Amino acid sequence: MGKNRQLSVADVAYRPSLSAPLGMDVLGFAELSTRGSRRGLDLAAPLRPDFHHLIHVRHGPVRHTVDFQDFTLDSGSWLWVRAGQVHQYVPRDHPSARGTIVIWQPGFVPAEPLRHDSPMLPTGRHARSTSLALRHLVHEYGDLAAIPLDAHIEALRHLLSVLLLRLAHACPPPAAPGPVSDVFHSFRTAVERDFAASHHVSDYATALGYSARTLTRAVQSATGSSAKQYLDARILLEARRLLVHTDATSAEISRRLGFPDPSDFTKFFRTRDGATPLRFREAARGRAPG
Template sequence: MAGGTLRPSVDFTDCAVAPGGWLWVRPGQIHRYVLDDLARARGTIVIWQPGFVLADPPFDQAPLLPTGPHARAAGLALRHLAHEYADLGSLPLDAHIQALRLLLSVLLLRLAHARPDPVSSAPADDTFRRYSAALERDFRTSHRVADYAAALGYSARTLTRATLAATGSTAKQYLDARVLLEAKRLLVHTDATAAEVSRTLGFREPSDFAKFFRTRDGRTPLEFRALARGQGRPTAGPRLSRAASPAPPCGG
């Protein structure tokens, strides 16, 4: 952010991005913004296709406000990246693309090491990366850490140690949070009933899904849907109307 303050909601979590701050939004995340903020805020959005660079940001996605040398280095990396992006004609296309990859990697590495929290800034190891990828693929069919451990050739304890180091959560907490997030996305951004969401996410019975949701969110699925859509308490009826489309993407 170069000026103003953004107060976005990313996957139902409200946050604030102050001047000089950065916010990472991953593909597939739902994000919304306050319209008045967008009218006043100034900043740079950096968007790229998955796989364009190898460098990864930390898994902790809270807004980041670099200070001191980290702020100066991140600002310089962003300016250099923006300059290279605009200077399309002075290099052959392949060289131009490679320069963008390298400069973007520098920016991401700078931001990854600008957060003081050692859990946030620690690079995720291969064990966690494999678990995260398997979970993203199979969380709709398996809700047990033991299943992922067996498939990947690790013990459940090993997965928990790796997940704690990368995210600060246990392997089970990380798995449950992903299932809960998908449930919230489906409840707010589709017209699926709670029973349909339950089946989509691999629960044997709608009652199991309702218990899972209420234990972790404190509300029933329909209570959450009604409040998230600004409709107050849920009312009787087969389905609720479709939610508004999410706001356009944001980045750096």
Template sequence: MDVLDFAELRIRGDRRGIDLAAPQRPDFHHLIHVGAGTLRHTVDFSEHVLGPGSWLWVRSGQVHQYTPEDLAAARGTLVIWKPGFVDAEVPFEQGPLVPEGPHARAAQLALRHLTHEYADLSSIPLQAHIETLRLLLTVLLLRLAHARPDAPATHRPGGTFAHYHAAVERDFADTHRVADYAAALGYNTRTLTRATLAATGMTAKQYLDARILLEAKRLLVHTDAPAAEISRRLGFREPGDFSKFFRKRDGRTPQWFRAVARGATRAAESTENPTTR
């Protein structure tokens, strides 16, 4: 794991030739805390504005982008760790969190303790140091989890939607049929739809399609794979089926989305949209 401030992040980016404004899809978690100033941060194509006291957990596998001018002006801390380093459950709610009162103080204290122990490499054996970091990060994540308002029962581990969510995350590239998930989980489709509507405001099919669309966007932006290859990875029988699916839900062709999301052509937005051809 790693703990660094925004200034160090910029230094490392410059040293390694990493464009922090470009889409990134790392295989590790980021926990961002803003201490002062404002940081705009885009996660899976949604921009979040983080003010002082804000926290944002960017999960492994999500596509995210920094705003360099904000990163230069704001002050804050970034905690990075590989999946499996701690057992803390990733929160269903993915937006920024601003703890209040005792929750804010406890989270700050946990972060200060984690930062202190991270910098202290010599006073205890290495294995004890690593275990200390693991436990302190767990404390911080638990504090943040309990700083959120109580989640609906449908979001909690063991609920119908929680089971469906986990199955979709695991199998969305293998099957696009809600009936298959219902059969595998021992529910009927109406039960899954009721639970998903209560948890997300979407039907079970809409939720599944949104997850497939999100993965398509991640692959289009973060890889150079052609649409036909992405279609295959996502379980579509034909590339044309994937293009129809994408265009119906996003309003653009996969190629057009890729060009705009990457900023490949700023002028493109003022020219004819190829989806209308």
């Protein structure tokens, strides 16, 4: 490899169709492929969009990978891919697949209650309710000229919120430790922004105006883990992404994630993963380590 390695994870900015309302868009699998080709994106390669995807499969299966988890979405399934997650489509599934993909920028809806990390399959009356909520959203999305643009966008905000709430109640997340407090939400946002710059819970506590104990209680209630475990898990996830999806060396990844020395990164990774960064990369890429 040369010295100037190119990261193979494509950061994808939100770029809706010209007729889409500000902040949200609706498309099918065929349109997804068309847009990917137009933007020079390989849908089978790792992509990191800065917007949310809510994928509904009417006719499947559709295979999808999100942060090292392989999913098969059968007919009737839903999958939420959050902004910032690394995911990959299997384009050869698209010709026979039918479905709807709703994409939106973070903040388009005031709250995002859906926290599932795996496919959802509503059944019975929940399946009908979520289907109706999606149909109403799609209808409003296509009825752009019926009401003023501001009202149209506001209607879409509410309809998307209804769809997310319907899904959240149709498929409650398993074994949720507790409610998500404002304290945890603030910590989660700060970690997502600063995990490569600060590895200490005390730094976040000072910046947010809470004690470290308050942060730990809030994280424990929401996730079942300590604040330090939550922070370390976020750093570890990014390290795994870079090891698998890029050709950056361990030293380069160490610098990118804010470790003062590559040996500190190796120790951090081995303690939490059980393998060295190199062995993890080789195993994840299907090569037996020597």
